Amino acid sequence: MAALMETEGLVRHFGGLKAVDGVNFRLEPGEIHALIGPNGAGKTTFVSLLSGRLPVQAGRITLSGRDITRLPAHARVRAGIAYTFQITSIYPRLSVFDNVALAVQSRGAADIAAGVAEALARVNLTGFDAQEAGTLSYGHQRLLEVAMGLALNPRVLILDEPTQGLAAGEIEGFKALIRSLVPDTTILLIEHNMDVVMDLADRITVLNFGRVLAVGTPDAVRADPGVQDAYLGGHHAAG
């Protein structure tokens, strides 16, 4: 099957720091793909290249076979790539309604109010429409950002540590939400919470020092000795 998104030899250095250093990556249509790796591995930088927030220094990105390496970020969003920020990025002084409406109207929906209601219902924020977004609790702000991503009706939804700051109960709801999105939407999920990753992901890519350390099913990745050394072993021992 043709990949939905694919990268070849993707590079982004910051001075001498090789944040992303020749990454080949495939996102299959309809999958939940987790991107894991230690802090500073280059995960956020990598998805920033995918979404166009950062310019690529070398390599190639395709979406359904179309080269989008030089496409500006806003055009990639229109092409179906939605991105939710690791550091929550909403419009704190606008109402929850307006926050989501901006996403709904961006996809050209005719009925903005209906689109907003639907997106808010999916993340359990119904009834918060009129509240100023900045006064929401941190967890609710994260969910609002996810709702904005959903409201774009993307083909690919990139989530950068979406469960960070969510309460245990909210995480269960979040997992159910993500499962309900596939296969219409393909998910690329950066996540530190291993339970969420192992539970949700069809496939996992492990990044380390800007390079791909391993790719495979959760079981295969868990069993990979290189991964255990670099990441999982230490992480689980500490956690």
Next chain:
Amino acid sequence: MSGGARIWALHLALVAMLFAALFVLPTYHATNLARIMVLAVFAMGYNLAFGYTGLLSLGHAMFFAAGMFAMGLPVWHWGLGGGPALLLGLVAGGAMAGAVGLLALRTAGVSFMIVTLMFAQAGYLTILYFGQVTGGDEGFVVDAAARRLFGFDLSSDVPRYLAALALFAAAMAGCLWLVRSPFGRVMVAMRENEERSRMLGYDPFRVKLAALVISGVYAGAAGAAYGLLFGYVGGSFATIQYSILPMLYVLLGGAGTVLGPFLGALLMFYLIDITSGFTSAWLFFVGAALVLLILFAPKGILGTIRERGARWLP
């Protein structure tokens, strides 16, 4: 009453009051009010760029003057009529803003402020340099024959007042409609969080350019109307002072509110009018008013009222 109906009712009420004022006010104040309404249109345009989209421009005098001269020069040199000249002014304001925006919008923040200031300064010097054609420093009087619209003589008080009111009402309705439209939401989104807006699929450059062009159309219309209604076109309207005035009006009345520019223009006009009547140090009072404003109501009068409860105020 639904939110939308209440908002339109409030704004229509203001137009009705301004209409009634014509029959109540002595001529001196009615003429002042006509001036204020035209200047408020200028400030509304400034507000669309600055208050709603977050573009801090110091070059709007150029768009005002572009409208004024695009109206006045064809009248002076070729005897064009008032109506077409007015339209020409409005188009010139928008075109000038578009041209400046194409270059200046590659910068943001303080750089944008400085670049627009430089462009406006260049515009002013251009007017002086081509003084033979533009009237230079002295300017020129708009021919009485051209100061007619639909058969009304704009140099007499009542038609002039009504023309100013018509322009003001149209501009306000346009502004209200725009800021409540989906595009208005995107303008505010650019002001509030440009990066997020980009990642929702909006091209910041295009959105800001569109907002600046609309703003320029307002400024151009105001400049053309000012020249036509009060009969004088001059280079002094292209000076930095006329870039700062609309900003003061907007800050005083409330940036990002539809009625703020009018309220600000009204208060500032009379503050200057009254204080300059008994002291030559009237600038001191303007300064004092601004200091008070920044200390006690940094969001301007209507911005503060909106924050303190009238959340529905557009």
